[in-house]
Amino acid sequence: MSSEVEVIKDPGVPAHIHRQADLDPKAEKKAERQVAILFALSALGTILFIYSYIWISEDLFIYFPVLGTTNAKQLFLGLGLALSLFFIGAGAIHWAKTLMPDEEVIAMRHEMRSEDEDRRELVKTAKQGAAAAALGRRSLIKRSLGLSLGLIGLSPLLLLRDLGPLPGKDLEKTSWKSGTRLVTDPGDRPIKPSDLEVGAVAQVLPAIAEGGHRALSDIGKDAVLLIRLRPEEFQLDAERLGMTYQGIIAFSKICSHMGCAVALYEQQTKHLLCPCHQSTFDVTRAAKVIFGPAARPLPQLAITVDSEGYLIAQKPFSEPVGPSYWERNSQ
Amino acid sequence: MTARERITGSVANYVDERTGAAAWMKKNLNKVFPDHWSFLLGEIALYSFIILLLSGTFLTFWFDPSQREVIYDGDYQPLSGLKMSAAYASTLHISFEVRGGLLMRQIHHWAALLFMVAIVVHLLRVYFTGAFRKPREFNWIIGVGLLTLGIVEGFLGYSLPDDLLSGTGIRIAEAIIQALPVVGSYIAFFAFGGAFPGEVFIPRIFTVHVLLLPGIFLALITVHLMLVWYQKHTQYPGPGRTEKNVVGYPLFPVYMAKAGGFFFIVFGVIAFLSAVASINPIWLYGPYTPGQISAGSQPDWYMGWLDGLVRMAPPLETHAFGHTISWNILIPGLILPGIMFTGLALYPFIEAWISGDKREHHILDRPRNVPNRTALGAMALTFTIVALLNGGNDIIATTFNLTINQMMWFSRIGILVLPPIAFVVTKRLCLSLQRADRDLVLHGRETGTLVRMPSGEFVEIHEPISAEKAWTLTQHEQPVPLELPATDARGLKRPGAIKNKLRNRMSRAHAVAVPKVSAQDLKEIEHH
Numbered sequence: 001m002s003s004e005v006e007v008i009k010d011p012g013v014p015a016h017i018h019r020q021a022d023l024d025p026k027a028e029k030k031a032e033r034q035v036a037i038l039f040a041l042s043a044l045g046t047i048l049f050i051y052s053y054i055w056i057s058e059d060l061f062i063y064f065p066v067l068g069t070t071n072a073k074q075l076f077l078g079l080g081l082a083l084s085l086f087f088i089g090a091g092a093i094h095w096a097k098t099l100m101p102d103e104e105v106i107a108m109r110h111e112m113r114s115e116d117e118d119r120r121e122l123v124k125t126a127k128q129g130a131a132a133a134a135l136g137r138r139s140l141i142k143r144s145l146g147l148s149l150g151l152i153g154l155s156p157l158l159l160l161r162d163l164g165p166l167p168g169k170d171l172e173k174t175s176w177k178s179g180t181r182l183v184t185d186p187g188d189r190p191i192k193p194s195d196l197e198v199g200a201v202a203q204v205l206p207a208i209a210e211g212g213h214r215a216l217s218d219i220g221k222d223a224v225l226l227i228r229l230r231p232e233e234f235q236l237d238a239e240r241l242g243m244t245y246q247g248i249i250a251f252s253k254i255c256s257h258m259g260c261a262v263a264l265y266e267q268q269t270k271h272l273l274c275p276c277h278q279s280t281f282d283v284t285r286a287a288k289v290i291f292g293p294a295a296r297p298l299p300q301l302a303i304t305v306d307s308e309g310y311l312i313a314q315k316p317f318s319e320p321v322g323p324s325y326w327e328r329n330s331q
Numbered sequence: 332m333t334a335r336e337r338i339t340g341s342v343a344n345y346v347d348e349r350t351g352a353a354a355w356m357k358k359n360l361n362k363v364f365p366d367h368w369s370f371l372l373g374e375i376a377l378y379s380f381i382i383l384l385l386s387g388t389f390l391t392f393w394f395d396p397s398q399r400e401v402i403y404d405g406d407y408q409p410l411s412g413l414k415m416s417a418a419y420a421s422t423l424h425i426s427f428e429v430r431g432g433l434l435m436r437q438i439h440h441w442a443a444l445l446f447m448v449a450i451v452v453h454l455l456r457v458y459f460t461g462a463f464r465k466p467r468e469f470n471w472i473i474g475v476g477l478l479t480l481g482i483v484e485g486f487l488g489y490s491l492p493d494d495l496l497s498g499t500g501i502r503i504a505e506a507i508i509q510a511l512p513v514v515g516s517y518i519a520f521f522a523f524g525g526a527f528p529g530e531v532f533i534p535r536i537f538t539v540h541v542l543l544l545p546g547i548f549l550a551l552i553t554v555h556l557m558l559v560w561y562q563k564h565t566q567y568p569g570p571g572r573t574e575k576n577v578v579g580y581p582l583f584p585v586y587m588a589k590a591g592g593f594f595f596i597v598f599g600v601i602a603f604l605s606a607v608a609s610i611n612p613i614w615l616y617g618p619y620t621p622g623q624i625s626a627g628s629q630p631d632w633y634m635g636w637l638d639g640l641v642r643m644a645p646p647l648e649t650h651a652f653g654h655t656i657s658w659n660i661l662i663p664g665l666i667l668p669g670i671m672f673t674g675l676a677l678y679p680f681i682e683a684w685i686s687g688d689k690r691e692h693h694i695l696d697r698p699r700n701v702p703n704r705t706a707l708g709a710m711a712l713t714f715t716i717v718a719l720l721n722g723g724n725d726i727i728a729t730t731f732n733l734t735i736n737q738m739m740w741f742s743r744i745g746i747l748v749l750p751p752i753a754f755v756v757t758k759r760l761c762l763s764l765q766r767a768d769r770d771l772v773l774h775g776r777e778t779g780t781l782v783r784m785p786s787g788e789f790v791e792i793h794e795p796i797s798a799e800k801a802w803t804l805t806q807h808e809q810p811v812p813l814e815l816p817a818t819d820a821r822g823l824k825r826p827g828a829i830k831n832k833l834r835n836r837m838s839r840a841h842a843v844a845v846p847k848v849s850a851q852d853l854k855e856i857e858h859h
Contacts, residue, residue, distance in 0.1 A: 006850040008772075008805045011798040013571030013578060053430055067607055078434045078606020086599025092592030100585045107363040107577050109563055109693060112466040163521040170526050171516060185622060203622060217526040220502075220621035253622060258506035258641070258660065259527070260499055261624040275626045276503060277642045278725065278735050291736060293641065293659045295648035323506040324657040325516045330650040 016103045031098035038091035045083025052076035171328070172320040174206075174221045176301060181207040182226070182250070182311040185219075190310040193246050196228040201265045203253060206313070221321055223253040223261065224301055226311075227283055229270065240286050243302035245311065250301040251287050252321040255279060257294035259323045272298070296330065364586045365566035365579035369456045374590060376449035378597040379442045380552065386439040387541065393429055395421035396491065396537035398530040407614050415493075415618030418533045422492040422613055437605035443485050444610075445601060447633040450478050458678075458708050460695035462565045464688075468679040470558045473551050475676040480544060480551075482633050487540040489611065489631055493533055498619025499628050502527065503638075510660040528621060568694050568806045570799040577693070627725055636715050639722030640667055643742045671711075685837045687813045699768070700807045702761035703841045709757035710750040717746045758843075765845035768804045771796060772848040773856055805847045813838035 020027035052073055060072040067075070114122075135142065181190050182204040196202060204224050208214055231247040234240075243249075251272070255262045260276035265283075271290070272281040279294030281287040287298035299321050302314035320328055332340075347353045364370075397417040403410050405420065406427040425432035454474060457463055463471035486504070490497045505527045509519045524531035563577050572578050580586050616625060630638050640663035647658035674681075682704065683689070698705040720727065721742035728738045775793035783789055796804075815831040818824055825831065 008801050008848065008850050008853065009798075010573070010802050010806070011570045014799055058430075073430070074433055075606055077431050078437075078602055081434070082599050082603035082606055084599075085595045085602055089592040089595030089597075089599060092588045092595065096585050096588035096592065100588060102580075102585070104578050105361075105363050105581055106571070107361075107563075109575055109577055111691060112562065160521065164524040164529075164531075165520060167516040167520045170520075205622070215530075216528050216619075216621055220527050223622035258503045259621075260502060260628070261622055263624045264626060273735075275624055275628050275725065276499065277638075278739065279646075289646055292739070293644040293646055293663075295646040295657065295659055323509055323660070324648060324655040325509045325519075326512050326514075326654055326656070327516060328655040329653040330648065330655045331653070 013104060013106065019098065019102065021098050028099065031094070035091050035095045035099070038087050038094055042084045042087035042091065045080050045085070045087060047080075049077060049080030049084060052080055167325075167327075171322070171325060174317055174321060175208075175218055176206050176222065176224075176313045176316045178313065178315045179306065180313045181306070182224070182303065182313070183207045185223070191226070192309050193228075193248055193305065193311065196226060196248060198228050198230055198247065199267050200228050202226045204250075204311075220259070221254065224250050225253045225262065225265075225272070226250050226303075227265065227270075227272075229283065233270070233284055235285050240300065243300055243314065245303050245305060248303065248311070249283065249286075250303045251281075251283075251298040252301065252317065253298075254322040255294060256289075256296040256298055256321075257292070257323060262298060296324070359560075360581070360583040362560070362582040363563075363577050363579045364582065365564050365572075365577060367567055369460075370564065371593060372449055372453035372456055374593055375597055376446055376453055377552065377556075378594045379446035379449055379601070380548065381594070382442040382598055382601060383439060383446060384545065386435050386442060387545075389435045390425060390432075390439060391541060393421055393425045393432065394418070394491070394537075396534045398493065398528075398533050410614065410617065413618060416533065418491060418493040419613070419618045422494070426614060434602075434605055437608075437610050438601055440489070440610045441601050441604045441608075443488060444631065444633075445597075447481055447485060447631075450474075450481055451633070454478060455708070455712075459698040459705060460565070460567075461692065461701060461704065462695055463679040464692040465679075465683065466562055466691050467558070467565075470555055470562075471679050472676050473555050473558075475672065477548070477551055477555070479672060480547060484540065484544045484548070485631055486634055487536045487544070491533060491537060491540060492611075492613045493619050494613040495616040495619050495623060495625055496613075496628060498528065498621070499624055500630055500634075501532065502621065503641075507660055507664040510657040510664070512654075512656055512661075528619070563693070565693050565695050568697065569803050572694060574691070574693050627729075629723060629726065632719070635722030636718040637664065637668060637722070639718040639720065639724070639742065640664070642724060643718075643721050643739060643746065645743075671715075675711075682841075685813075685834065685841050686810055687838065688810070694806070697807065699761040699764040700844070701841075702758045702765075702843060705761050706754045706758035710754040713753035714746060714750045717742055717749055721746075762843070762845055765847075769845055769848055772801050772804050773852060801848075801853075805849075807847065809844050809847060810842040812842040 021031045022028075056073040056076060058071075058073055061069050062072045062075075063069050064075065130136065183190055183206070185203045185205045188205075188207070190207065191202065191204065202225075204226055205214065205219065205222050226248055227250075228246075228248045231244075233247075234244065234249070236244070251262075253261050253263070255274045255276065257274065257277055257279050260274050262272050262274045262279075262281065264273040264275055265271075266273065270283045272283055272287065273279070274292070274294070277293050279292030280290050281294070281298055282290050286300055289295065289297060299317050299319050301317055303311055304314050306312045319330075324330065343353070395417045399417045400414055401417050401420050403413050403415055403420050403423065405411075405423055407423055410423065422436075425436055427433070457471065457474070486500065490501050505519055505523065508522065509515045511518065519527070522532065522535070523529040564579075566572050566577055566579070569578075580589075617623075629635070641660065644659045644663040647662075649656040649658065696704075698708075721738065724735060724738035724742065727733065728735050775795040778792045778794050780792045781789050782792055813835055815835055816825065817828055817831070
C-alpha cells in the first residue's frame with residue numbers, strides 16, 4: 001500500500017553491548033553473590049512465616065507505623081510469606097538479567113496460512129470422506145439426525161425445571177394481613193403509637209406466632225419502615241391520610257427500584273434515601289420519587305391500632321412490594 | 332560423562348521413547364520471545380489466576396457453602412449469639428480461628444482484584460497497539476470472553492460469604508434478572524429456588540464459582556496461550572524488527588527464568604498487600620438480612636461501572652396491559668453492557684472492514700500512528716470511567732462535600748458529552764505527536780545549547796537522531812483510504828451505494844495522518 005516515496009532504511013538489530021559480568025570475572029562473581037543473597041532472603045522469609053505461625057499469639061496487637069494498631073500474627077505471617085515469595089522471584093530475575101546470555105536472537109515467522117498443496121489435499125480428503133458416508137444422498141438420515149439432535153437439547157433443559165417453584169402469585173403477596181400486629185425488628189415487641197416520638201423511625205415486621213420461624217424470604221417482602229411526623233406535615237389525599245395513624249406512616253422498606261433496604265432517613269428534609277442507587281422518596285407525599293432511578297413510590301401500608309392500643313395493619317399491601325417484574329400490574 | 336548427565340540422559344530417553352517429545356522440545360526450548368514491560372500484563376493476569384486457584388482451594392477446606400441458619404459462637408465477640416448463615420459463620424471461622432486463614436482470604440480477594448486489573452490493562456495494551464489484527468482476532472475474542480467471565484466469577488466470589496454487603500449485591504443481581512421481560516420472574520425463581528433470597532443460592536453459586544467457571548477459564552486460558560505460542564508473539568517496531576521475524580530472548584533459559592521469577596514476584600506483592608491492607612472485612616458488615624443495609628454500599632471495582640450506569644438511569648418504566656417493563660434496569664443493566672461487550676468483541680472485524688486491510692500484522696502500532704483507533708479507545712474508556720465514577724457517587728460526594736444530586740447530574744450529562752470530546756482531543760493529540768515525530772526526524776534533537784551567531788542572532792543547536800531512532804519513528808505504514816467507486820467498470824451503479832459511501836468516509840477518517848519523513852525529505856534537508 002505504500003506509495004513510491006523512498007522510506008528511511010532499517011539499520012538492523014543494534015550490535016550487542018556486553019555487560020560488566022560478561023567481561024569482568026570479578027563482576028560476574030559479584031552478581032553471583034547478589035543472586036545468592038536474594039535467595040537467602042527468601043529463606044529468611046520462610047523462617048519468619050514459621051515463627052509467626054507457631055509462636056506469635058493470636059491476640060497480640062501491635063502498633064505499626066502507617067498501618068496503625070494491627071494483629072501481629074496476621075501481619076508477620078503475611079510479611080514472611082511475601083518475603084519468601086518475592087525474593088525467589090527477585091533472585092531468578094537478577095540471575096537472568098546479569099548472568100544468563102542477553103544477546104537478542106532472531107527467529108523467522110511463517111504465514112499462518114497453510115500451503116496450497118495442503119489445502120487441496122484437505123479438501124480432497126474431506127470430499128472423499130463425505131462421499132464415502134454419502135451424506136449428500138441420504139437425506140432421510142440427515143433429516144432424522146437433525147430432528148433427534150434438535151430435540152435432545154430439551155432433556156437437560158427440562159431437567160432444570162425443578163430448580164425452583166413457579167413464581168405464581170408469590171411476588172404479589174406479603175405476610176401482612178388485616179389486623180397483623182407490627183413488631184420491632186429486632187426484638188419482636190408490639191408497638192404503641194406512644195413508643196414513637198415525632199421525627200422517630202422504626203423498622204417493623206409482621207408479628208408471628210409464638211415459636212414461629214421467619215424466613216429471610218419473608219423479611220425480604222415484609223420489612224416495613226415506620227416514620228412519625230406531625231399530622232399537618234403530610235401532603236396527602238384523604239385516602240392516603242386514612243392509611244396513617246396519628247402522624248405515623250408506614251412504607252415497605254424494600255426499594256421499588258432493585259429491592260435494597262431503603263434505610264436512610266433524613267429527618268430535616270423528610271426524605272428516604274436508598275443507599276444502593278440513591279433513589280430518594282418524599283415521606284410527606286406518600287414516598288413519591290423525587291430523585292434517582294426508581295420509577296415508583298414505595299408501597300404504603302395502611303395502619304391503625306387494635307383494642308389494646310397496639311399498631312396493626314388495616315389491610316394487606318394493595319400492590320406488590322419490591323422491584324418490578326413483567327407480570328406486575330402497575331397501572 | 333558425569334553421574335548427573337547419565338541420570339538426566341536416561342530419564343530423557345525414557346520419556347522420549349514413550350512420547351517422542353524430543354523433536355518438539357528441541358524446537359521450542361529455543362522459541363524466541365520479544366521483551367517489553369507491557370507484555371508482562373497478560374502474565375500478571377495468568378499468575379493471579381494461578382494464585383486464585385491455590386488460595387481458593389485452601390479456602391474451600393473450611394468454607395461451608397450453606398444458607399442453613401446457625402447461632403454464632405466463635406471467637407469474634409461482637410457477633411456472638413447472632414443468627415447467621417453457615418456460609419457467613421464459616422467465613423468468620425476462617426478469618427479468626429484458622430491460622431493464616433484471614434491472610435489467605437485477603438490473598439484470594441487481592442488476587443481477584445489484580446486479576447481483573449491485569450486483564451483490563453492487558454486488553455488496553457492489545458487494543459491501542461493493534462495487536463488484535465489478523466491473525467490474532469480469535470485470541471481477541473477469547474480475551475473478551477475471559478474478561479466477561481472474570482467479572483461474573485469475581486461477583487459470585489464476593490457474594491459467597493453472605494455478609495450484609497454481598498447479600499445486597501445479590502439482591503440487585505436478582506432485580507436485574509427479574510426485570511427481564513416475560514421470563515424474568517421465572518428465571519429468578521429457578522435461580523433462587525423460590526422467592527429471594529431463599530436457601531439454595533449460595534450452595535449453587537459455590538459450585539459455579541469453584542468448579543464450572545474455573546474449568547471454563549482453564550480451557551480458554553490454555554487455548555489463549557497456545558495461540559500466542561503458535562502464532563508467535565507480536566513485537567514493537569524497532570531496528571531489525573520486521574513482519575517476517577521475531578527478535579527477543581530464547582525460552583530456555585532466559586525467558587523461563589524471567590517469567591518464572593515474575594510469578595513469584597506477583598505472588599509476593601499480593602501477599603504483601605494482603606499482609607498490610609485489609610480488604611472486605613466481612614465481620615464489620617454483619618450477616619445478610621434483606622431488611623437491613625449499610626450506607627455506602629459499593630461493589631468491587633470491576634462491577635462499579637455497571638452499578639454506576641444503573642445509578643444514573645432516568646426513572647423510566649412502561650406500564651401497559653397489566654405488564655411492567657423496567658427500562659431503568661434493562662437499559663443500564665443489560666442493553667448497554669450488551670452493546671459494549673459486543674462492540675468490543677467485534678472491533679477487529681469492524682476495523683478491518685473500514686481499512687480494507689487483509690494482511691497479517693506482527694509489528695505493533697504506536698498508538699499515535701493510528702489516530703482514529705486511539706481516539707475511539709479513549710472515547711470508550713471515558714464512557715466507562717464516567718460510569719465507574721458514578722458507581723462511587725455517594726463516596727465521592729461525601730469525600731468532596733458535594734451533593735449526590737450534583738454527582739448524578741455530572742454523570743448523566745458527562746456520559747453523553749465527555750466521550751465525544753475525548754475522541755476529538757485524542758485524535759488531535761495523536762496528529763500533533765505525529766508532527767512532533769516528523770520534526771524530530773527532520774531537524775534532530777534539541778540540545779538546549781544556544782549559540783550566538785556573528786550577526787547577533789541566537790540559534791539552538793540540533794543534533795541528528797540515531798539511525799535506529801529515525802527508523803523506529805518512520806517504519807510505520809501510512810494507510811491509504813478506500814475509494815470504492817459508485818459505478819463499476821461498465822458505468823453501471825454498484826449495489827450498496829450508501830454502504831460503500833459510508834465505508835469510504837469512515838476509511839478516510841481512519842487514514843488521516845501527518846505525512847511521515849521519507850529518505851528524499853532527509854536528503855533535501857541536508858542540502859540546506
